[in-house]
Amino acid sequence: MTEPLLVVEHLTKTFGQGRARATAVADVSFSLAPGGSLGIVGESGSGKTTTARMIIGLERPSGGRITVRGEDRTRPARSARSRRRRGRDVQIVFQDPYTSLDRRQRVGDCLAEVVGVHARLGREETRKRVSELAGLVGLDDRQLAALPRALSGGQRQRVAIARALAADPDVLILDEAVSALDVSIQAQILNLLSDIRRERGVSYLFISHDLAVIRQVTDDTIVMRHGAVVEQGPTADVLDNPSHPYTRLLRDSVPRTGWDPETLTARH
Numbered sequence: 001m002t003e004p005l006l007v008v009e010h011l012t013k014t015f016g017q018g019r020a021r022a023t024a025v026a027d028v029s030f031s032l033a034p035g036g037s038l039g040i041v042g043e044s045g046s047g048k049t050t051t052a053r054m055i056i057g058l059e060r061p062s063g064g065r066i067t068v069r070g071e072d073r074t075r076p077a078r079s080a081r082s083r084r085r086r087g088r089d090v091q092i093v094f095q096d097p098y099t100s101l102d103r104r105q106r107v108g109d110c111l112a113e114v115v116g117v118h119a120r121l122g123r124e125e126t127r128k129r130v131s132e133l134a135g136l137v138g139l140d141d142r143q144l145a146a147l148p149r150a151l152s153g154g155q156r157q158r159v160a161i162a163r164a165l166a167a168d169p170d171v172l173i174l175d176e177a178v179s180a181l182d183v184s185i186q187a188q189i190l191n192l193l194s195d196i197r198r199e200r201g202v203s204y205l206f207i208s209h210d211l212a213v214i215r216q217v218t219d220d221t222i223v224m225r226h227g228a229v230v231e232q233g234p235t236a237d238v239l240d241n242p243s244h245p246y247t248r249l250l251r252d253s254v255p256r257t258g259w260d261p262e263t264l265t266a267r268h
């Protein structure tokens with residue numbers, strides 16, 4: 001059996017103290033295989049982003065363990081060097097890349113900067129690598145020379161994906177990465193992500209509230225509610241034959257032919 005790439009065991013996160021203390025993530029365990037794609041679904045506030053933030057090292061777990069290729073990643077990195085090294089393990093793409101892009105920096109320069117952080121390359125090699133990344137995500141020279149504000153939402157998300165891939169990570173976390181895009185652009189980005197996974201063997205942790213998206217891009221899925229995992233398994237099984245009432249509710253909440261919100265609310 002292939003060794004898992006990312007393993008999360010009994011992960012827990014509590015915020016606040018005393019009466020204000022709240023558990024955002026409660027005893028969450030899962031693993032991600034090399035080249036695999038795992039979906040995390042759940043309603044707003046179920047702990048999906050907090051889980052992702054702990055894996056990327058932006059939040060310190062209150063309990064549990066995170067390993068990548070068997071190496072402990074539970075505590076956030078202390079030095080710039082180990083942060084860089086960990087950047088080659090896991091990268092994240094958020095819903096709105098505009099907030100994380102430098103508004104005064106041209107897209108090509110932004111990509112060159114990240115390439116420079118992760119690999120010591122000469123000017124010509126850096127240029128080649130930027131052009132390769134741009135090709136991978138479908139950005140042309142005009143877009144590389146542009147400032148982020150001159151790009152559409154879909155193009156900015158391509159920049160965010162290219163920037164994450166510039167570190168050549170083993171795992172890419174996509175946190176509602178296509179949720180803000182309209183449906184046709186969303187389909188383009190999802191196809192792009194499938195191609196990248198096939199060509200590069202990068203693994204995905206795909207966080208979304210959209211079950212159609214989860215069905216399209218993941219092999220396995222976990223369902224979170226109130227910080228805990230209530231169901232997990234192959235995506236088709238979880239979505240087609242949910243065993244937990246909450247998963248059934250999530251699935252039945254998707255509008256489709258014959259959908260009746262009144263019956264749904266009455267039932268739950």
Ligand SMILES: Nc1ncnc2c1ncn2[C@@H]1O[C@H](COP(=O)(O)OP(=O)(O)OP(=O)(O)O)[C@@H](O)[C@H]1O
Nearest residue numbers: 015016023024042043044045046047048049050051
């Ligand atoms: N820094 C923080 N301080 C206090 N509480 C927090 C903090 N970050 C998250 N929480 C709480 O933890 C819970 C889980 O939040 P989280 O953002 O992980 O949920 P989510 O499933 O990603 O939701 P959404 O889909 O709306 O992004 C929420 O109740 C949230 O209010």
